[in-house]
Amino acid sequence: MAEEKRLVEEITPMEEDFAKWYTDIVKKAELVEYSRVRGCMVIRPYGYAIWENIQKELDARFKATGHENVYMPMFIPESLLQKEKDHVEGFAPEVAWVTHGGSEELAERLCVRPTSETLFCDHYAQIVQSYRDLPKLYNQWCSVVRWEKTSRPFLRSVEFLWQEGHTLHETEQEAIEETERMLNLYADFCENFLAIPVVKGRKTESDKFAGAVMTYAIEALMHDGKALQCGTSHYFGDGFARAFDITFQARDNSRQHPFQTSWGMSTRIIGGIIMSHGDNSGLVLPPYVAPVQVIIVPIATHKEGVIEKAREIEERLKKVCRVKTDTTDNSPGWKFAEYEMKGVPLRLEIGPKDIEKNQCVIVRRDNREKVFVSLDELESKVPELLQAVHDGLYEKALKRRENMTYTATTFEEFAKIAAENPGFIKAMWCGDEACEQEIKEKTQVSSRCIPFEQEHLSDTCVCCGKKAEHMVYWGKAY
Amino acid sequence: MAEEKRLVEEITPMEEDFAKWYTDIVKKAELVEYSRVRGCMVIRPYGYAIWENIQKELDARFKATGHENVYMPMFIPESLLQKEKDHVEGFAPEVAWVTHGGSEELAERLCVRPTSETLFCDHYAQIVQSYRDLPKLYNQWCSVVRWEKTSRPFLRSVEFLWQEGHTLHETEQEAIEETERMLNLYADFCENFLAIPVVKGRKTESDKFAGAVMTYAIEALMHDGKALQCGTSHYFGDGFARAFDITFQARDNSRQHPFQTSWGMSTRIIGGIIMSHGDNSGLVLPPYVAPVQVIIVPIATHKEGVIEKAREIEERLKKVCRVKTDTTDNSPGWKFAEYEMKGVPLRLEIGPKDIEKNQCVIVRRDNREKVFVSLDELESKVPELLQAVHDGLYEKALKRRENMTYTATTFEEFAKIAAENPGFIKAMWCGDEACEQEIKEKTQVSSRCIPFEQEHLSDTCVCCGKKAEHMVYWGKAY
Numbered sequence: 043m044a045e046e047k048r049l050v051e052e053i054t055p056m057e058e059d060f061a062k063w064y065t066d067i068v069k070k071a072e073l074v075e076y077s078r079v080r081g082c083m084v085i086r087p088y089g090y091a092i093w094e095n096i097q098k099e100l101d102a103r104f105k106a107t108g109h110e111n112v113y114m115p116m117f118i119p120e121s122l123l124q125k126e127k128d129h130v131e132g133f134a135p136e137v138a139w140v141t142h143g144g145s146e147e148l149a150e151r152l153c154v155r156p157t158s159e160t161l162f163c164d165h166y167a168q169i170v171q172s173y174r175d176l177p178k179l180y181n182q183w184c185s186v187v188r189w190e191k192t193s194r195p196f197l198r199s200v201e202f203l204w205q206e207g208h209t210l211h212e213t214e215q216e217a218i219e220e221t222e223r224m225l226n227l228y229a230d231f232c233e234n235f236l237a238i239p240v241v242k243g244r245k246t247e248s249d250k251f252a253g254a255v256m257t258y259a260i261e262a263l264m265h266d267g268k269a270l271q272c273g274t275s276h277y278f279g280d281g282f283a284r285a286f287d288i289t290f291q292a293r294d295n296s297r298q299h300p301f302q303t304s305w306g307m308s309t310r311i312i313g314g315i316i317m318s319h320g321d322n323s324g325l326v327l328p329p330y331v332a333p334v335q336v337i338i339v340p341i342a343t344h345k346e347g348v349i350e351k352a353r354e355i356e357e358r359l360k361k362v363c364r365v366k367t368d369t370t371d372n373s374p375g376w377k378f379a380e381y382e383m384k385g386v387p388l389r390l391e392i393g394p395k396d397i398e399k400n401q402c403v404i405v406r407r408d409n410r411e412k413v414f415v416s417l418d419e420l421e422s423k424v425p426e427l428l429q430a431v432h433d434g435l436y437e438k439a440l441k442r443r444e445n446m447t448y449t450a451t452t453f454e455e456f457a458k459i460a461a462e463n464p465g466f467i468k469a470m471w472c473g474d475e476a477c478e479q480e481i482k483e484k485t486q487v488s489s490r491c492i493p494f495e496q497e498h499l500s501d502t503c504v505c506c507g508k509k510a511e512h513m514v515y516w517g518k519a520y
Numbered sequence: 521m522a523e524e525k526r527l528v529e530e531i532t533p534m535e536e537d538f539a540k541w542y543t544d545i546v547k548k549a550e551l552v553e554y555s556r557v558r559g560c561m562v563i564r565p566y567g568y569a570i571w572e573n574i575q576k577e578l579d580a581r582f583k584a585t586g587h588e589n590v591y592m593p594m595f596i597p598e599s600l601l602q603k604e605k606d607h608v609e610g611f612a613p614e615v616a617w618v619t620h621g622g623s624e625e626l627a628e629r630l631c632v633r634p635t636s637e638t639l640f641c642d643h644y645a646q647i648v649q650s651y652r653d654l655p656k657l658y659n660q661w662c663s664v665v666r667w668e669k670t671s672r673p674f675l676r677s678v679e680f681l682w683q684e685g686h687t688l689h690e691t692e693q694e695a696i697e698e699t700e701r702m703l704n705l706y707a708d709f710c711e712n713f714l715a716i717p718v719v720k721g722r723k724t725e726s727d728k729f730a731g732a733v734m735t736y737a738i739e740a741l742m743h744d745g746k747a748l749q750c751g752t753s754h755y756f757g758d759g760f761a762r763a764f765d766i767t768f769q770a771r772d773n774s775r776q777h778p779f780q781t782s783w784g785m786s787t788r789i790i791g792g793i794i795m796s797h798g799d800n801s802g803l804v805l806p807p808y809v810a811p812v813q814v815i816i817v818p819i820a821t822h823k824e825g826v827i828e829k830a831r832e833i834e835e836r837l838k839k840v841c842r843v844k845t846d847t848t849d850n851s852p853g854w855k856f857a858e859y860e861m862k863g864v865p866l867r868l869e870i871g872p873k874d875i876e877k878n879q880c881v882i883v884r885r886d887n888r889e890k891v892f893v894s895l896d897e898l899e900s901k902v903p904e905l906l907q908a909v910h911d912g913l914y915e916k917a918l919k920r921r922e923n924m925t926y927t928a929t930t931f932e933e934f935a936k937i938a939a940e941n942p943g944f945i946k947a948m949w950c951g952d953e954a955c956e957q958e959i960k961e962k963t964q965v966s967s968r969c970i971p972f973e974q975e976h977l978s979d980t981c982v983c984c985g986k987k988a989e990h991m992v993y994w995g996k997a998y
Contacts, residue, residue, distance in 0.1 A: 075646060077639070078600060079630065082593035084643050087658070090589050111568050115560035116594075116632075116663055116679055117616075122556060135622050138595075140632065142617040143667035143678075152557065154594075154618065154632070161555070165562050168553060180565070185594055185662070189621035200621075201594055 053383075055322045060266040065195065067316055071325040071384050074195040081193035081200030085309070088384065091333035092312055093203060097183065099235055099330070100205065100307065103227055109179040109207060114161040116184070117152035122160045126285040129159060132252020136189045138200075154187040159253065159278075159304055162208035163286035166300075170210060172291045176300060177220075178210040196313035197270075197520050204308030210288070210300045214279070217301035218256075221277040224305040225258040228273035236311070237328040237435040238262045238318045239443055240272055241466075241515055243491030248475055251304075255279040261490045261515065263443040264317035267464025269490050269517040272314050275305035313520070319408075319435050325385030326407055328435050329428040336424060337386045338367040339377045341393030351397050355390065355420065362421050363428060382407060387431045388424065408434045451500045453481075456516075460485035466517045470510035472503035481505050481516065490515040531861075533800045538744040543673065545794055549803040549862050552673040559671035559678030563787070566862065569811035570790055571681060575661065577713055577808070578683060578785065581705055587657040587685060592639040594662070595630035600638045604763040607637060610730020614667045616678075632665040637731065637756075637782055640686040641764035644778075648688065650769045654778060655698075656688040674791035675748075675998050682786030688766070688778045692757070695779035696734075699755040702783040703736040706751035714789070715806040715913040716740045716796045717921055718750055719944075719993055721969030726953055729782075733757040739968045739993065741921040742795035745942020747968050747995040750792050753783035791998070796917050797886075803863030804885055806913050807906040814902060815864045816845040817855045819871030830870050833880065833898065840899050841906060860885060865909045866902065886912045929978040934994075938963035944995045948988035950981035959983050959994065968993040 052070060056063040068074050073089030085093065101111070117140060124130045137153035155161065166178060183205045193199045207224060211217040225242060232238040240260035250257040254276040261269045280299040283289075292298045319326040329335050336359060340352040352367045359365040368377050374391070381389055391403040404424070405412045408431050415423045446465030450456035459467050467487065471477060481504070482488050492512045503510050530548060534541040546552050551567030563571065579589070595618060602608045615631035633639065644656060661683045671677045685702060689695040703720060710716040718738035728735040732754040739747045758777040761767075770776045797804040807813050814837060818830040830845045837843040846855050852869070859867055869881040882901070883890045886909050893901045924943030928934035937945050945965065949955060959982070960966050970990045981988050 075643060077593050078597060078642055079593040079595045082595060084593070084639075085591040087588035087590055090591055093591075094589065110565035111572065112565055113563040113568055113571075113663075113681065115555050115557040115562070116665070117557045117560060119557060137622065138618045138630075139620040140616045141619045142629075144613050144615065151620075152616075161562075164556055165553060185591075187594070203591065 053322060053324060056265060056320075061194075063320075063322070064313075064316060067320055067325050067383075068195045073312070073316075073325075076195075079200075081190060083195050083199055085203075088333060089312065092315070092327070092331055093309055095331045095333065096307075096311065097205075100231060101183075103231065104181050104205075104207065107179075107223065107227065109181045109209075112180045112182055113184070114155075114158050114165065114182055116155055118155055118158075118160055119150050119152055121150060122164060123153055125160060125163075126253050126282055129253035129282075133157065133188075138187050138189055155184075156186055156188045157304075157306070158182065158184075158186075158206055159208065159282060160286075162304075163282050163288060163302075166210050166283075167286050167288045170288060170290050170300065173212050173293055176210060176212045176290060177216065179207075179220075180209065181205055181207040194313075196309055196316070198310075202309050204306050207303070207305045209303045210283075211302070212290075212292070212300060214301045217279075217303050218277055221256070221258060221275045221303045221305070224303070225260065225273070225275040228275070228305070228307055229260050231307075232260060232262065232272055232311075232314075233436065235328070235330045236315055236318075237432050237439065238272065238314060239436060239440040241491060241493050242495075243493035243515065245274075245491055246475070246478055246489045246514070248478060249489060251276045253278065253282060255281065259491055261517075261519075262314055262318060263439075263446055263466060263517075264314070264520070265320070265442070266317070267446050267518070269466065269515075269519040270310070270314045270317065271490075271519065272311055273305070273307040276303060278302040278304065318439050320385070323379070324383035326435065327385035327387060329387040329432050332385065332387050333364065334366045334381075334384075334386050335363040335428055336365040336388045336390055337377075337381045338365065338390045338392065339374055339381075340367065340369065341374055341391055341396075343369065343371075345394045347397060348392065348394060352392050355392060355402065355417070358420055359424060362425050388427055406431055406434070408438070449499055450504055453504055456481070456504050457485050460487045460516075464518065466490065466515050468497065468499060468513055468515060469504040470499050470502060471512050471514045472506055472508045473511035474503070474506065474508075477503055477505035487516045487518055490517050490519060531800060531802060534743060534798075539672075541798075541800070542791075542794060545798055545803050545861075546673045551790070551794075551803075554673075557678075559668060561673050561677055563681075566811060567790065570793070570805070570809055571787055573809045573811065574785075574789065575683075578709060579661075581709065582659050582683075582685065585657075585701065585705065587659045587687075590658045590660055591662070592633075592636050592643065592660055594633050596633055596636075596638055597628050597630055599628060600642060601631055603638060603641075604731050604760055607731035607760075611635065611666075616665050616667055633662075634664055634666045635782075635784075636660065636662075636664075636684055637686065637760060638764075640782075641760050641766060641780075644688055644761075645764050645766045648766060648768050648778065651690050651771055654688060654690045654768060655694065657685075657698075658687065659683055659685040672791075674787050674794070676788075680787050682784050685781070685783045687781045688761075689780070690768075690770070690778060692779045695757075695781050696755055699734070699736060699753045699781045699783070702781070703738065703751070703753040706753070706783070706785055707738050709785075710738060710740065710750055710789075710792075711914065713806070713808045714793055714796075715910050715917065716750065716792060717914060717918040719969060719971050720973075721971035721993065723969060724953070724956055724967045724992070726956060727967060729754045731756065731760060733759065737969055739995075739997075740792055740796060740917075741924055741944060741995070742792070742998070743798070743920070744795070745924050745996070747944065747993075747997040748788070748792045748795065749968075749997065750789055751783070751785040754781060756780040756782065797913050798863070801857070802861035804913065805863035805865060807865040807910050810863065810865050811842065812844045812859075812862070812864050813841040813906055814843040814866045814868055815855075815859045816843065816868045816870065817852055817859075818845065818847065819852055819869055819874075821847065821849075823872045825875060826870065826872060829875050833868065833870060833895070836898055837902060840903050866905055884909055884912070886916070927977055928982055931982055934959070934982050935963050938965045938994075942996065944968065944993050946975065946977060946991055946993060947982040948977050948980060949990050949992045950984055950986045951989035952981070952984065952986075955981055955983035965994045965996055968995050968997060
C-alpha cells in the first residue's frame with residue numbers, strides 16, 4: 043500500500059493545477075517522454091498503441107467511404123509553397139527550412155511540410171486530365187512540422203502525427219458534400235469510438251484555414267471548460283486548382299478547374315481523450331481505443347490454481363477483447379493503482395474464493411462500480427461492460443458540457459460569464475468581424491464555431507445590438 | 521485491341537534496356553509518380569497499397585516476437601548525431617540540415633533523421649535504470665532522408681519509408697540472438713510472403729553499418745543478375761550505449777552498459793518485388809502482397825445476367841481473398857493488358873457460355889496457365905491457385921538465381937565470370953580487406969555477404985592465394 047500511495051500522490055489534482063495534472067498523466071501513464079529536440083516528443087509504446095487504434099479505425103472508415111492512401115514527399119520547395127497566396131501567408135512564418143544537403147547549400151530551400159495541400163495540388167495537376175479521373179479521394183498518414191514557440195505533449199508540438207485527406211471533385215456540390223461527409227465521419231468517430239461529444243459547425247471568416255473558402259470543425263469541451271478543436275474539414279472551392287493550374291476536360295468538352303477539399307485529425311486528439319475522461323487517479327481510456335481493455339489481476343497468486351485460472355480466463359477473453367494478465371510479484375494494491383493510472387477500462391480480479399464460487403470481480407475504471415460475474419458468462423458480460431463504460435464516459439462528458447454551456451443575450455451577461463464561468467457561451471452574432479474582434483479583446487474568449495444546429499436566442503448581436511445572423515459558440519480554447 | 525497494343529508497346533523489353541523496363545513498370549503500373557522535389561517520389565495508391573500490405577504483415581510478425589511500436593522525433597540535433605564517432609562519419613555527409621525555424625536562425629542545426637540510433641539511445645538513457653527494464657524491443661515506422669546524388673523510384677531516393685527496430689539487452693548473447701532472429705524473420709518474410717529467395721549472411725568489415733560491430737543482411741538476385749540487399753540487422757555491442765551513457769543496474773548490483781541491435785526494411789523491397797518477378801507485360805505481384813489478388817473480368821457484359829454473376833462471384837470470393845470486378849466499358853482485351861501490367865495474380869473471366877456450364881476461366885499471371893473452374897469450387901480453388909502462383913514465382917526466382925550463381929577458384933576465372941556473366945560469384949577469401957578492395961577495383965564486383973551456409977570451394981583466397989577463411993558471395997549490386 044505504501045507503493046500505491048506513492049504512485050497516486052504523484053499526480054497533481056486537476057482542481058489544483060489542471061496543466062500540471064495533464065502533464066503528470068502524460069508522463070506517469072507513459073504516453074510520452076520529452077526529447078532533446080525542442081518541441082518534439084517521443085511517443086512511447088502505450089501512447090503509440092492508442093494512436094495505432096485511432097489510425098486503424100479511422101483508416102477503415104476512410105476506405106469504406108472510398109478513400110485511398112498515398113505518400114507525398116516531406117519537403118516542399120519554397121516556390122511551391124508560395125503558389126497560393128493566403129496559404130503561404132498562413133504557413134510560412136511557422137515552417138522549418140532545410141537549406142543544406144550534406145555539405146552543399148541548396149539552390150532553393152525546402153520547408154518540411156506543415157500540411158500538404160501544395161504537394162497534392164502539384165501531383166493532381168500531373169495526373170488529372172478528364173472528368174473520368176475524378177473524384178480523386180486521397181489520404182495520407184504522416185508527420186508534419188510547425189515551428190511553434192510553446193509546446194505541450196499532444197496538444198501543441200513542433201512535430202506531430204496526423205492524417206490529411208485531400209480530394210478533388212468535378213462539381214462544387216460534390217466537394218461540399220465531401221467536406222460535410224468527412225466532418226460527420228470525424229464527429230461520429232469522436233462520439234462512438236472515443237466517447238467525446240462534439241459540437242459540429244463552421245469557423246468564422248477570420249478563423250478559417252489558410253486558403254480555404256470554408257472551414258468546418260468539431261469542438262469538444264474539456265474538463266477545465268476549455269474547448270479543443272478535434273478535427274477540421276475544409277472546402278477550397280477552385281482556388282488552389284487555379285493557383286496550381288489543375289484542369290480537366292469536362293463532360294461538355296470544356297476545360298474546367300476541379301473543386302477541392304482537405305480534412306485532418308492528429309495526435310492532438312489523444313490530448314482530447316486525456317482531458318475529456320481523465321480523473322485524479324490518472325488516465326481513463328474509452329474502451330474502443332484502449333490498448334488493454336481488461337487487465338486481469340490474480341489475487342493470492344501463491345495459492346494453487348490462481349495463476350492458471352487467470353491464464354484460462356485470459357485465453358477465453360482474447361476472443362472478445364484486448365486483455366492482459368499481470369502476474370508480476372507487485373502487490374494487488376500497486377497493480378490496482380498502476381492500471382487506474384493507465385486508464386484500463388475494466389479490472390478483473392480473480393482469487394481463491396472467487397474460483398470456489400465460479401465467479402470473478404470486475405471493476406469499472408470510469409465509476410469504480412464493482413460487479414461479480416459468473417465465469418460462465420464472461421464472454422457476454424465483458425463486452426457489455428465495455429459498452430457500459432463507453433456509454434458512461436460519453437454521458438458524463440455530455441452532462442459536463444451541458445452544465446458548462448451558458449447563454450448570453452447581452453454583452454454584460456457575456457462578459458460576466460466569460461470572466462467567471464469556464465465553458466461554452468452561446469450568443470447571437472451579426473456576422474461582422476469587428477464585433478468578433480471586440481468580443482475577443484474585451485473578454486479573452488474567441489469564437490469556436492457557428493454550429494450547424496442553430497438556436498434563436500435573441501434577435502440582436504450580443505456585441506453591437508444590430509440584427510443577428512448566427513448563433514455562435516464562444517470559449518477559451520487549446 | 522488497338523488500345524491493348526498501345527499499352528503493351530509502351531514497356532521497353534527488359535532484354536533491351538533493363539533500367540528503362542523498370543521505370544516503365546513503375547510509371548505504367550501507377551506505383552509512383554515523380555515529384556517536383558529532387559529525389560523524392562509520390563507513392564500512388566497502388567504502390568502504397570503494396571506498402572500497406574508489407575507493413576501489416578511485418579508489423580504482425582514484429583508484435584508476435586514481442587516488439588512494440590514507438591515514434592521518435594524526425595529531427596536530430598547536430599551534437600546528438602556526433603556522439604558516436606563512426607556513426608556520424610557514415611551519415612553526416614548525406615543528411616539534410618534544417619537551419620531555420622520560421623524566420624529565425626537556429627542556435628544548433630538539426631538534421632532530418634537518416635536513421636534513428638542516436639534518438640533511441642538518447643531516449644533509452646532516460647528510461648532504462650535496471651535489468652528489470654530490459655529488454656527494450658522497440659520499432660518505429662517512419663520516413664527517413666539521405667541526401668543521395670542519384671535517385672531511382674524505390675531503389676534509391678532522398679526520402680524513403682521504412683521501419684527501424686532498435687533493441688536493448690542485458691547480455692551480449694541475447695542481443696546477438698535478437699540480431700539473428702530479426703534477420704531470419706526478414707528472410708522468412710521475403711521467401712514466404714514475397715516469393716523472393718534470399719541468401720542470408722554477414723557483411724564484411726568494410727561494408728558494415730556505421731557504428732555496428734556486425735551487420736547481417738539478406739541478398740536477393742534480380743532479373744538482370746544484380747543483387748539487391750533486402751533487409752539488414754545490426755549488432756552494436758555496447759558501443760552506442762557507452763557513447764550515450766546508457767547504463768543499468770545489473771543483477772549483481774553493478775552498473776553496466778546494455779547491448780544493442782537495430783534492423784530495418786524499407787520501400788526498397790518494392791523495387792525488389794518488381795525486379796524479381798516482373799516480365800515484359802508488366803508487374804507480376806506475389807499473391808500475398810498484391811492489393812488485388814483476383815480481378816474479375818465479365819465477358820459480353822451487355823448479355824443478361826453476366827454482370828450480376830460477376831458480382832455474385834465477387835461477393836463469394838471476398839471471404840477468401842482480395843477481389844475486384846472491372847465493369848467499365850473498356851474492352852476485355854484492354855482489361856487483360858491493364859491487369860497484366862498491374863501484376864494481378866489471377867484473372868477470372870466469366871461470360872454467358874461459362875455461366876451456362878456453371879464454370880469460369882481463371883488465368884494465372886505468372887505463367888498464363890488457363891484453367892476452367894466449376895463455380896461450386898470457387899472458394900477452395902482460388903486460394904489454391906494463389907498459393908500455386910506464389911510457389912511458381914518462388915521456384916522461378918530460385919532457379920534463376922541457381923542458374924546465375926557461379927563458382928570461381930582462381931582470380932582469372934573470377935575476372936572472366938565478372939566480365940561476362942551477371943549474377944553471384946561464389947569464391948573463397950582470406951579475410952583481408954586489401955584483397956576485397958583489389959577484387960572490387962579490378963572486376964567491378966563487390967562482396968555481397970559471407971553466407972551463413974558456407975561451402976568449401978578450395979583452400980585458398982581467390983585473390984592472394986593465401987589460406988582462405990570464408991566463402992563469399994560477390995556481385996554487382998543496386
